[in-house]
Amino acid sequence: MSHRQKHERGFEAQEENKGQFREEVSVAKEVGTPEEVPPAEVCQETCSSSVPIQATPPRKASEGSGDQAEGGQSTSKAYLYSKYLIKSKLRKKVTDLVKFLSFKYTKNEPVTEEEILKNIIKECKAYYSVIFKHACECMEVVFGIEVKEVDAFNHSYMLLKVLDLTYDGRLSGDEGIPKTGLLVLILGMIFMEGNRAPEKKIWEVLNVVGIFPDQHDFVCGNPRKLITEDLVSEKYLEYQLVPGSDPPCYEFLWGPRAHAETSKMKVLQFFSKVAGSSPTSFTALYKEALKDEEERAQALLASMAIATAPVNSGSGGKRSSFAHPE
Incomplete structure (x- = not known):
């Protein structure tokens, strides 16, 4: 079974809740x-x-x-x-x-x-x-x-x-609507698609909830620019050409800032809350999120061990390791 197939159940659950998201977006569009x-x-x-x-x-x-x-x-x-x-x-x-x-x-x-x-x-x-x-x-x-x-x-x-997340999609001094929800939705889709989501798939889902690439939108302004440029420059998303694709097509991955500020488990918990279910109901995704949590914990322990390890002076600790000017 492919990695993508293992995530089908989780994504199907997401599909079932598009109606609710569409309803919330329609309310949001009336807000101004x-x-x-x-x-x-x-x-x-x-x-x-x-x-x-x-x-x-x-x-x-x-x-x-x-x-x-x-x-x-x-x-x-x-x-x-x-x-x-x-x-x-x-x-x-x-x-x-x-x-x-x-x-x-x-x-x-x-x-x-x-x-x-x-x-x-x-x-x-x-x-x-x-x-x-x-x-x-x-x-x-x-x-x-x-x-x-x-x-x-x-x-x-x-x-x-x-x-x-430390970024909400608003420019400094901008009093517009925060765009964190859109970012979380995209991060969730990437996770559910096997950690890399085709651009076509992202737009298919966003189209369902009323967001189109070249149509100015109340929630996200210029959607294409926000997703392929702004969120990429902010390091929340990676936008790259699929190797060997003909015609050329692109895909999205989590960026380094997304990995640093959130986790697969937090994203899964958020989507589960929206869906009114438990993270464990997304079996394959939950297992992957648990593995990610373990790897993060191990990496944190390793970095703490390095930070607290004694510095080897190289000469019995009698000379400073810093060079002195002649």
């Missing part, structure tokens, strides 16, 4: 460039109450006369429409909250539940947990930003880059 929005302007819409959702389900036609059946159909349409309105308005709230959280990230400021309720949720307080959950998923999956609780009593949160 994060900017401070006066609380009064953040959301003017009033969410419907939960009453329509609790409306009595339509009666079957067989339960009454023709008039009752007709009334049942009318009730059914009203019921479905009320559910649609609720979903639409809650989605708008999720979009507003993602924009608010993105702004907080660019300012490196914490955010509290009280702020969110006052500035964003407002009349939809009954749906706070649902809105907050989906907004956090969008921040993590699309932007690579984790909403981490730092004060359980006051429900205060910090916005942190996932996987301890």
Whole structure:
């Protein structure tokens, strides 16, 4: 069995979650460039109450006369429409909250539940947990930003880059959207493709979630430049010609900075969390990630041993090994 075949199960699991990622990206595209929005302007819409959702389900036609059946159909349409309105308005709230959280990230400021309720949720307080959950998923999956609780009593949160990566795709002084999520997605695809992913495969997956090489995108600006130039120059990716390919084609590998700042296990844990499963469910990938962890630990021990080893002076320790000027 080839190395690529051994990773098929893991990649199939990733394929199953493209729908979720596509949904999160569509929300992200509605956010726009994060900017401070006066609380009064953040959301003017009033969410419907939960009453329509609790409306009595339509009666079957067989339960009454023709008039009752007709009334049942009318009730059914009203019921479905009320559910649609609720979903639409809650989605708008999720979009507003993602924009608010993105702004907080660019300012490196914490955010509290009280702020969110006052500035964003407002009349939809009954749906706070649902809105907050989906907004956090969008921040993590699309932007690579984790909403981490730092004060359980006051429900205060910090916005942190996932996987301890030091780069978020923004230029110095740029207050745009972080691009860590895209980088993590690409690193994960490379890992799942056997540690080297054909450029064609990368774009196939990105196309599914609405990112195209030559189409300016809200999340990543110029996608082709970001992936083949910026992330390569930042040493997170390697972009190289496949030897002997005709016509010429390229592939991506992890760059030295990716190896230094994260690991296969961390990337697998992130993807497993997004997929709602355990890292061990990706059997071949988990074994490879474990082996990588062992090799990293051995390399660290070896470097520590070298650093703490006594220096051999060469003359019984009586002369300094540094040359003195004549």
